[in-house]
Amino acid sequence: MTKKKLWIFAGGGLLVVSIGLLYWFYFSTPVTLPADEQLINDIHQVFPEATVDVIQDKIYADERHAIVPFISERNEYGLSYWVWGKYKWQVASIDLDGEPRVWKIDQRDPSTYHFVWNLSPVDQLSTLQLYLIRDRGYLISDEEEIYNPRVQMEWIASLQESSYGVMPLPEEGVNVLNSLFKGQATQQSSLFFENFSPAQEVFFSWIAKDQLGNEAYPEISVNGSSYTVGDITVDYMLIFSEEQLELPGRK
Amino acid sequence: MFRIEVTFDFNIINFVFTILSWITVGFIAIKIYNKQSVKLKAWKILIVLVAGLLSFSVNVNWFDMPLRLSILPLGVWILYFILKSKEGRWERYRQFAWLGFWSNTIILAFALLSVPFHHWIYPKDQLSTYLSRVEDAELISIHPAAKENQVLQIEKFLSQRDSMKKDKVFNDKWYNEYYINTEPAKRNERFPYQLIGTSPRWGSGLHSMIFIEEDGKGMLVTTMKRQLYFRSDDSLIDGGGSR
Numbered sequence: 422m423t424k425k426k427l428w429i430f431a432g433g434g435l436l437v438v439s440i441g442l443l444y445w446f447y448f449s450t451p452v453t454l455p456a457d458e459q460l461i462n463d464i465h466q467v468f469p470e471a472t473v474d475v476i477q478d479k480i481y482a483d484e485r486h487a488i489v490p491f492i493s494e495r496n497e498y499g500l501s502y503w504v505w506g507k508y509k510w511q512v513a514s515i516d517l518d519g520e521p522r523v524w525k526i527d528q529r530d531p532s533t534y535h536f537v538w539n540l541s542p543v544d545q546l547s548t549l550q551l552y553l554i555r556d557r558g559y560l561i562s563d564e565e566e567i568y569n570p571r572v573q574m575e576w577i578a579s580l581q582e583s584s585y586g587v588m589p590l591p592e593e594g595v596n597v598l599n600s601l602f603k604g605q606a607t608q609q610s611s612l613f614f615e616n617f618s619p620a621q622e623v624f625f626s627w628i629a630k631d632q633l634g635n636e637a638y639p640e641i642s643v644n645g646s647s648y649t650v651g652d653i654t655v656d657y658m659l660i661f662s663e664e665q666l667e668l669p670g671r672k
Numbered sequence: 673m674f675r676i677e678v679t680f681d682f683n684i685i686n687f688v689f690t691i692l693s694w695i696t697v698g699f700i701a702i703k704i705y706n707k708q709s710v711k712l713k714a715w716k717i718l719i720v721l722v723a724g725l726l727s728f729s730v731n732v733n734w735f736d737m738p739l740r741l742s743i744l745p746l747g748v749w750i751l752y753f754i755l756k757s758k759e760g761r762w763e764r765y766r767q768f769a770w771l772g773f774w775s776n777t778i779i780l781a782f783a784l785l786s787v788p789f790h791h792w793i794y795p796k797d798q799l800s801t802y803l804s805r806v807e808d809a810e811l812i813s814i815h816p817a818a819k820e821n822q823v824l825q826i827e828k829f830l831s832q833r834d835s836m837k838k839d840k841v842f843n844d845k846w847y848n849e850y851y852i853n854t855e856p857a858k859r860n861e862r863f864p865y866q867l868i869g870t871s872p873r874w875g876s877g878l879h880s881m882i883f884i885e886e887d888g889k890g891m892l893v894t895t896m897k898r899q900l901y902f903r904s905d906d907s908l909i910d911g912g913g914s915r
Contacts, residue, residue, distance in 0.1 A: 557861075559842070561842060566841050568899070570861055571815060571861050573815050574814060600866070600868060601881070603879055667817075669860040
């Protein structure tokens with residue numbers, strides 16, 4: 422074998438190894454989240470004020486996204502959001518209050534939306550009611566009449582067992598949002614432009630109930646700061662009162 | 673699943689008319705080419721045509737149809753400044769550059785022409801245009817006014833689809849009942865169900881949201897451009913639960 426050939430072989434080998442390394446670096450399959458101490462360390466590294474005391478759980482939204490609820494030394498019930506990227510788990514955002522929010526892992530894909538919460542037991546809540554709302558709308562002119570039905574979808578979670586929870590947006594909600602989004606997408610790709618976009622009127626909201634089943638305002642759970650490092654979308658939900666709901670059966 | 677949805681969103685009329693507008697531009701380009709004594713390279717003509725497309729445009733409403741009109745030939749100006757440096761070069765490319773600019777208008781004209789064709793092939797006031805394939809239809813309750821476990825009676829719907837009557841959504845009786853006589857917190861929703869998993873006629877590209885009335889007899893079809901309301905004689909939904 423000549424020297425030249427040897428160099429070609431060595432070069433080729435090096436190329437294969439570096440492609441492999443790059444592939445591993447960017448597309449490596451996720452492993453489980455590291456141990457509690459490691460997680461606490463990672464959180465404190467980006468946000469020392471969190472003073473995490475106890476890790477409550479590790480919940481996977483999917484293979485590459487996880488939520489870790491925790492309790493701080495000041496007894497705050499918080500949430501941390503973890504994303505698998507570049508060969509390790511990285512904390513993307515930390516909330517020192519566990520007020521219900523929606524983590525939109527992929528904003529354009531409602532099937533990746535997750536409700537997340539961690540409500541302090543001090544607030545003594547029993548259930549959490551989550552809503553997808555679109556306000557009713559109507560327009561009457563000489564030429565046409567348009568009526569947009571109200572959307573009011575409800576999902577209920579119990580807070581008795583644990584203070585925290587992660588709930589993927591249920592399928593009906595995903596379907597309704599998808600049909601609204603799709604209408605917008607077809608519009609944008611056309612030659613003509615349009616300014617009528619129903620998806621903008623859609624929002625999420627929540628109501629908490631106390632042990633007696635009365636509406637409650639969880640004062641402790643809604644106060645706290647957040648710190649975001651990564652590129653993630655965690656949206657607040659509107660706090661609602663029963664008065665804002667439509668309950669046809671109500672007396 | 674996703675693939676099927678994509679094919680059913682496909683607007684064949686738009687596609688065909690866009691191709692036709694390109695063919696027209698190509699035809700004019702060949703005419704110009706044949707007339708010219710100096711033969712330019714085809715790829716150079718193509719680049720000049722594409723660059724000529726660049727323009728400043730305004731959005732105008734014409735008979736309720738929002739259109740994008742190209743008014744300033746930016747591409748042509750840029751090409752002029754680049755090409756004029758060499759004696760006689762601009763003169764050779766000029767016609768193609770302007771053709772590029774006018775292509776905007778040709779494409780728009782074909783798009784306008786496609787509208788009546790689209791109406792003709794996919795009648796906008798027929799329910800079957802919007803609800804062609806219903807085999808995988810699913811009824812979702814979107815409001816507490818909905819009854820539980822309701823499903824669409826597919827056979828019944830298909831037999832009544834063409835005889836359902838177009839109606840006005842609003843009437844005084846309903847309006848008074850809902851908005852005047854009922855306080856907000858007790859309001860019912862008149863259309864508490866949404867129908868999903870259906871497809872419009874193939875090639876129409878018409879995406880719509882379909883809501884079903886409380887009594888199961890009304891269908892409200894909402895597209896981005898218009899809304900249609902149809903009534904049937906019998907209820908099309910049933911509390912059969914599992915099919």
